[in-house]
Amino acid sequence: MTTPTNQNLELKTIVDFCRRKGFVFASSEIYGGFAATYDFGPLGMPLKKNIEHSWRMHNILTRTDMVEIEGAIFMHPKIWEASGHIGGFSDLLVEDTVTHKRYRADHLIEEAGIMENAGALSPEETDKIISQHNLKSIDGHPLSNSKKFNLLVKTHLGPVEDETSVAYLKGESCQNIYLNWKAIQETTRRKLPFGIGQIGKAFRNEITVKQYMFRTREFEQMDVQYFVKPGEEDTWFDYWKQYTWDFFVNELGVNPNNLRWRQHEEDERAFYAKDAWDIEYHFGKMGWKEICGVHNRTSYDTDQHSKFSGQDLSYFDAVTNEKYNPYIIEVSAGFNRIFLATMFEHYKTEEVGTVDKPDLRTVLNLPINLAPFKLAILPLMKKDGLGDKAQEIYKTLRKAGLSCDYDESGSIGKRYRRQDENGTLVCVCVDYQSLEDGTVTLRHRDTMQQSRASIEDLIKLG
């Protein structure tokens, strides 16, 4: 058993940090926020794009057996019946008998320390445990018996608001892939095995949303759906488990001590899955939590959609002359949880002073592929032409497409520290020597060491 590296980090520290630096804002903040929805700010947005790009590089762009799509959010309502979401996509809720506030029954049981994975309990078992342990609502009132609550977000489209105009926002992003799988296979002339990737929105009417971005009502899922010949699924399942682990370690720079596998119990697995494993991340004091699921979905999805749509979604295997619906290995990673894990992983405070003069530095040790800005251009002073020179370099680099920031307010020491918190890899200080010999000071985030480089070389980077 290995020890996680972030044992003492609190969620509140990350929430405050993300807000103070402009990584994340609560949605509709000036109206008091809107539960479980968030906006990515000027630092969060480039970090988001960099995580997504790293995911696409790892899973799609560097591979020859993957294609990708971007599907619509609204889909035919029938697909949610076929997929089983209208019948089965539900959580057990209990109601405070006084305030009528609703709670996830499994979360109440888990938070009371009675057991883990209470989501696997039947309604009867849930009610029994609640009554045996005399569990109350957060406000201390008795609770009702548990009831199933569907997580799909429902709306109406078109001029009439009745049963015929009901539509759902995607409850899981992957459904477009299953519907289009045959069209994709035919148009790209692919043979099995091959995969389809998508970063797409998903919406769930979650009830317990206390853990910041961990559980939101709107989020993106980064999905790989890998189509294989039945019989070959176990080999590919193991392959994708390892390959996904490597993404977290190699692309996001996560220490393996902060990651672990957890296999779903048989009665806990989603209705479609034959085998399911989660990768869990150690979110500091919040503990181990799921960030990504790897599922063997069998041919459930194509079977169901064939049945409900009446269309043949099978694959013709020219080698064996057989027709069959392929098995699907799914890797589904929720973006918001990955973002939060990235912050937990790379947020550090370190003592860089002396015993006589302590100095605590906060730094976001993001790997180079994730840093929102690779460089920050900082004039030592605004006066004596240094500000103008720094602006000139900044504009040239931005025009050349290099991701860089500019900052001229406050002392140079303060600005270095500000950039450390932004995760900027290198600060470029334009000083008096720059005007004389065309060189600048480079100050490196991780070592805090300084070196000199010529402006010309820097511009060539662009």
Ligand code: ATP
């Ligand atoms: P949980 O048990 O935590 O509700 P889940 O098992 O229902 O999650 P899946 O349906 O397997 O999740 O979805 C795949 C991934 O999508 C999860 O691993 C997670 O990263 C992400 N995810 C699911 N629900 C949410 C949510 N409400 N907010 C943010 N991410 C989510």
